[in-house]
Amino acid sequence: MTTTKVATGNNVPIQSPLFPDPFVPYECKNNRTITAVCRTDETVIKRYLEHTPFEYVDNTYIVTISDFGNCNKGSFLDCAIVIPAKYKDTVGGHYLFEYENEDFAIAAGRELWGYPKKYAELSMEEKDGKVIASAIKAGNEIIRLEFDLNSEVETLPELKLTPHLNLHTVPNPAGKGILYQNVIARDTTPDFQMKTTQQGTVSVKLGGDKTTPLEDLKPLEVLGGTYTVGDFYATEKNGWGKIIDRLK
Known part of the structure; x- marks a missing residue:
């Protein structure tokens, strides 16, 4: 008779957790990221913060797509639209929309820290002097970034987008509404080790799907972008989130 070793964890199924427990620490060597810095009508941002x-x-x-293909807890890509926001005395970045291409990465970010992750097919490749990254959902390309490696932009506005300010939301299992919400701050940037970075021109295409009206965020102006390569670390000190407040 064979003996089955049953695992346990902090996420379901607890006998075979969807994401590793503990998820932190983790790392990704040679993490590649395209970031586009954009500007839109302030009424759009205010409406989404209401x-x-x-x-x-x-x-x-910013609109950003990042390749975590070398992550030691599992390979994935991440795509997000992040806006500056303030909670009490803390200014940081609020992830308005976010996509990933692996279920474990979606679940870990949503359940642990309240990142608003949904599924999309994501890709990043270097081709014809450009780094091209895209997000596809239900066969439709909803985000596309093309960074020109032969371009240069002298200055970009400095945005304070860390710590991440997330609204960790747990729905009411007994009916309508919300059971509780946590305001969570998280900032892994102190441990990031930059290898190369380039400022240049980047094109941005946004098109929503039935559940996410990304076309609302189509930029009035693209100010430029960056392409960075570095070693990402989520350490015991900075990789976990911090609960600032419980709202309900």
Whole structure:
């Protein structure tokens, strides 16, 4: 008779957890990221903050796609639209929309820290002097970034987008509404080790799907972008989130 070793963890199924427990620490060597710095009408940003506890800061935001293919807890890519926001005395970045291409990465980010991750097919490749990254959902390309490696942009506005300010939301299992919400701050940047970075021109295409109206965030102006390569670390000190407040 064979003996089955049953695992246990902090996420379901606890006998075979979807993401490793503990998830931190983890790392990704040679993490590649395209970031586009964009500007839109401030009324758009304010409208998306109305049902959150966060305050408006600026109408400049970023669209970013990052390759975590070398992550030691599992390979994935990440795509996000991040806006500046303020909670009480803390200014940081609020992840408005986010996509990933692996279920464990989606679950870990949502359940642990409240990142608003959904599924999309993500890709990043270097081709014809460009780094091209895209997000596809239900066969439609909803985000596309093209960074020109032969371009140069002298200055970009400095945005304060850390710590991440997330609204960790748990729905009510007994009916309508929300059981509770946590305001969570998280900042892994102190442990990131930059290898190369380049400022240049980047094109941005946004097109929503039925559940996410990304076209609302189509930039009025693309100010430029960056392409970075570095070693990402989520350490015991900085990889976990910090609960600032429980709202309900």
